[in-house]
Amino acid sequence: MSDVAILGAGMHPWGKWGRNFVEYGVHAAREALHDAGVHWNDVQFVAGGETVRNGYPGYVAGSTFAQAMGWNGARLASCYAACASGAAAIDAARARILAGLCDVALVVGADTTPKGFLAPSGGERQMDPDWLRFRLLGATNPTYFGLYARRRMALHGSTEADFAAVKVKNAKHGLNNPNxxxxxxxxxxxxxxxxxxxxPxxxxxxxxxxxxxxxxxxxxxxxxxxNGAxxxxxxxxxxxxxxxxxxxVVDLPDFATDSAAAVAPPELGFRxxxxxxxxEEAGIGPEDLDLAEVYDLSTAIExxxxxxxxxxxxxEAEKLLHDGDTTIGGKIPVNPSGGLACFGEAxxxxxxxxxCELSWQLRGTATGRQVxxxxxxxxxxxxxxxxxxxxICVR
Amino acid sequence: MSATKIPAVEGWFTLDDEPRLIGSRCATCGTYFFPKELSFCRNPSCDGTELTETPLSRTGKVWSYTVNHYAPPPPYVAADPFVPFGVAAVELSEERMMILGQTTGHVAVGDDVELIVDTLYTDDKGEHVVWKWARA
Structure with a gap:
């Protein structure tokens, strides 16, 4: 068996609250434990998603959350994988459970973000490609999103209005999401x-x-x-x-792609x-999905x-969107939570x-946005x- | 009198009339790299450690482009007042790779472009220059 159970999910509402990220993490952790009916003292492993914007406590997020909850002897991991940090933390917790090294794990991620564009670490960092792409190209994250969007327009004839319709849909989805x-x-x-x-x-x-x-x-x-679940x-x-x-394909924060001069590109692109x-791991295909939460850093990327x-x-994505298939009530709702369009990115x-959204949706408790x-x-x-x-989550 | 031209980064491009980006190539498998890789080949099936600097093609085709309408945060040194600028991803056919660069003037997907060296910003040390793509 390669399944683990999600007994609890919890969040601190997204916003621009300006408080310490630890507060949001502990709030979410307590909600998740309460939801699970599990006591903090029974948690054996804590996996924290790191934040690089909040000093040392952010780098050792697993430990920071564990200390803030009150030391209970749990083992720790702090995971950084940029936007994928949360998945890396989930992966670490799941692997530990499946290896039989623990039964109960808590996964937590939280962030406090500055105003405006996400920027690289300070100082003079000529060896850091993330620093250099800002310095030499002025390439912010939206610069890359713009490149993908223009490419999509050139290849598939997509329009600004097509992209805008993604925002309209997600804004509707998120209307009743308390987080x-x-x-x-x-x-x-x-x-x-x-x-x-x-x-564009x-x-x-x-x-x-x-x-x-x-x-x-x-x-x-x-x-x-x-425990009765x-x-x-x-x-x-x-x-x-x-x-x-x-x-x-050029991804953040690359200056260039790999060269395919000596080796042919793989059959499947990265995404x-x-x-x-x-x-493959879940043994299902896209036709089996009831919903998806996709990372809409931009409308075009969705x-x-x-x-x-x-x-x-x-x-054919524009057709799927305009046919209403990806709207709640359609064949395969995408971002019923409202997505990043309604959350912004933490x-x-x-x-x-x-x-969290998948677990509430699959339990049938996503009030006001239930698929x-x-x-x-x-x-x-x-x-x-x-x-x-x-x-992939299944119930 | 022209101000001193200072490369905004050392060893990534030449400053001659027909400037070139300086990449590297693996002597074992022939893979190109930019920025240059000089220690180990990044082709996972190649053990190559002999990589040599090589100038890359100075013309290519626009894969995509965008225009930044807001000043990027530091370490970008933005003009004040800020002037929107383009960024393009350009495919080099010989090297079979794509390289980003700012653009001068308008470019569109599929355009043929060539490499130029142009001002990134100017300060009291002189004119800091970088590679850019311009319509050929």
């Missing part, structure tokens, strides 16, 4: 009137940075049964694959391969994900938050420097 930061309907016109940031993407098509915290209590299936949500796959050489590995996770063929918490009868869900995301992140 979402933005709970307001927007129109296509609102999106198209917002200031241009990275052509405007302010309302790019996710903001947020404060927030998310946590999960993961346990062995046996522990779950013994007869039909818990299960994690059946965690894909944290890296790209295969040569990687021929496709993240989902494929998850499907459309790319539809194709990467196999919801439709390449170039980096180390975000991949965990995606899984009817959802039993199978997938999350997908990618962290810079080659971190894949996809989790």
């Amino acid at each position: 979402a930061r933005y709970r307001k309907e927007v129109s296509i016109e609102d999106v198209l009137k917002s200031p241009m940031v990275a052509d 993407l405007r302010l309302l098509q790019i996710c903001t940075t947020s404060d927030g915290g998310a946590a999960l209590v993961l346990t062995s299936m046996e522990y779950a049964r013994k 007869k039909d818990p949500v299960k994690v059946t796959a965690v894909s944290t694959v890296t790209p295969r050489f040569p990687k021929t 496709d391969s993240i989902a494929t590995a998850a499907y 459309l790319d994900w539809y194709e990467n996770i196999g919801l439709c063929k390449e170039g 980096v180390p918490a975000q991949a965990i938050a995606q899984v 009817d009868g959802a039993r199978v869900g997938l999350t997908i995301n990618q962290g810079l420097f080659g971190h894949g992140s996809s989790v």
Whole structure:
């Protein structure tokens, strides 16, 4: 068996609260433990998603949360994989449970973010590609999102209005989500009137940075049964694959792709391969999904994900969107939580938050945004420097 | 009198009339790298350790582009007042790779472009220059 149970999920609402990230993490952890009916003293392993913006406590996030909850002797991991940090933490906890080294693990991620663009570490860092891409190219994260969006327009004839329709959908989805930061309907016109940031993407098509915290209590299936959880949500796959050489699409924070002069590119691109590995591990395919939470760093990237996770063929994502298939009530709702469009990104918490949403959806408790009868869900995301992140949950 | 041209990064590009990016190539498998890789080949099936500097093609085709309408945060040195600037991902056919660079003037997907060296920013030390892509 390769399943672990999600006994509890908890979040601190996303926003721009300006408080210490530890507070959000502990709030989320307590919610998750309460949800699970598990006492903190019974947690044997804590996996923390690291934040690099909050000094040493952020680097040793696992320890920071454990100390803040009150030392209980649990073992620790602190995981950094950029936007995929939460999935890396889930992966560490799951592996430890499946190895029989513990029964109960707590996964926590939280962040406090500054205003404006995410920026590299300070100082003069000529050896750091992340520093250099800002210095030499002025390439912010939205710069890369703009490149992908223009490519999509050139290849598939997508329009700014197509991209805007993603925001309109996600804004509707998030209206009743108590943890979402933005709970307001927007129109296509609102999106198209917002200031241009990275052509062709405007302010309302790019996710903001947020404060927030998310946590999960993961346990062995046996522990779950013994504690009366007869039909818990299960994690059946965690894909944290890296790209295969040569990687021929430029990702953050690259200056260049690999060269395919000597070795032909792999059959699957990196993003496709993240989902494929998850499907293989879970023994299911895209046709089995009831919902997906995809990382909509930009509206255009959400459309790319539809194709990467196999919801439709390449170039058909706009049709899927406009047919209403990815809206709640449609064939395969995407981002019923409201997605990053309604949350903004709290980096180390975000991949965990995606899984929180799946667990509530699969339990049927996602009030105001419930996907009817959802039993199978997938999350997908990618962290810079080659971190894949996809989790499949089943109930 | 022209100010001193200072490369914004050492050893990544040449400063002649027809400037080139300086990459490297593995003597064992022939894979190119930019920025240059001089110690170990990154082809997972190659044990190569003999990598030599090589100038890369100075023309390519635009894979995609964008225009930044807001000043990037430091360490980018933004003009004040800020002027929007383009960034393009350009495919080099010989090297079979894509390289990013700022652009001068408008470019569109599929355009043929060539490498130039142009001002990144100017301060009291002189004119700091970087490679950029311009329509060929």
